[in-house]
Each structure stands twice: as structure tokens, then as C-alpha cells.
Amino acid sequence: MTLPYKARLNEQTFLNLPGFNGGGAYVYAFVEDTNERGLGVGPLCEPDCTCGWKDNFEPRLELSISDGDDVVNLGFAIESDGYRENSLHKLDTLIAALRVFRAALMEEFEPYDRRSRELFELEGGCQDEPPDRGCRRAASIS
Numbered sequence: 750m751t752l753p754y755k756a757r758l759n760e761q762t763f764l765n766l767p768g769f770n771g772g773g774a775y776v777y778a779f780v781e782d783t784n785e786r787g788l789g790v791g792p793l794c795e796p797d798c799t800c801g802w803k804d805n806f807e808p809r810l811e812l813s814i815s816d817g818d819d820v821v822n823l824g825f826a827i828e829s830d831g832y833r834e835n836s837l838h839k840l841d842t843l844i845a846a847l848r849v850f851r852a853a854l855m856e857e858f859e860p861y862d863r864r865s866r867e868l869f870e871l872e873g874g875c876q877d878e879p880p881d882r883g884c885r886r887a888a889s890i891s
């Protein structure tokens with residue numbers, strides 16, 4: 750017997766805009782909604798056991814990040830104050846890392862563009878094209 754998981758959150762979001770490489774990259778978030786479920790059977794019982802042994806259970810929690818090939822699954826637990834604190838800390842740390850990464854990435858726009866302008870001038874106004882189109886030439890050594 751399989752338990753039907755009722756979802757509080759069940760969302761897979763692709764990370765790249767359509768047409769960009771790595772179109773298979775995604776983040777998947779699942780949080781089971783156990784609001785209407787009672788206690789589960791004992792940890793050593795079969796799902797339809799009638800021995801009366803009851804136990805609490807954790808909701809199914811899943812946060813996965815994929816680059817299209819590999820998947821990283823982050824684990825979360827809510828069974829104690831310590832586990833809850835750690836789960837929230839893990840999420841807050843991830844959110845903070847993403848925010849500072851985003852800001853640092855944006856700060857690299859200008860230096861990259863400056864170098865592109867420099868290259869553009871060096872190549873005599875040739876448009877930036879893939880190398881196989883033959884536009885680039887080696888900079889002269891002076």
C-alpha cells in the first residue's frame with residue numbers, strides 16, 4: 750500500500766530561460782501537507798498492522814537542485830527544536846549565499862563589458878562573434 754502524499758508545496762521550476770544551455774537545470778521543492786493525517790503505525794509495523802502501536806512521522810520534505818545531469822538533494826527534519834533550527838539555518842544560509850552570489854555576479858557585469866569594449870576596439874570594431882566565425886584576430890605584440 751502506498752501512502753498518497755498530499756502536497757503543501759510541489760513545485761519544479763526550471764532555472765534557465767527558454768533557449769539557454771542547461772535547459773534541464775531545475776529546483777524542485779516538495780513539502781507534504783500532513784494536516785489531516787493522524788498518527789502512523791509503529792516503526793516496525795506493516796502499513797496495515799492492527800497491533801495498536803502508534804508513532805509520529807515526519808512529513809516528506811524534499812529540496813533538490815539539478816544542473817540537468819546531477820542532482821543535489823538537501824535534507825531537512827522537523828522532529829525536534831534542534832532539527833527545526835538546523836533546517837531553518839540551512840535554508841537561511843542557502844538564501845543568503847544565493848543573494849551574495851547574485852550581487853557579486855552583477856558586479857562582474859561592468860568589468861566584463863569593459864573588457865568586451867576593449868576587445869572590440871582592439872579588433873577594429875569587429876562584432877563579438879563565436880571564434881569559429883573567424884572575426885577575432887590575435888592582438889599584435891608591441
Ligand SMILES: [Zn+2]
Nearest residue numbers: 794798800802
Ligand atoms: Zn504493529
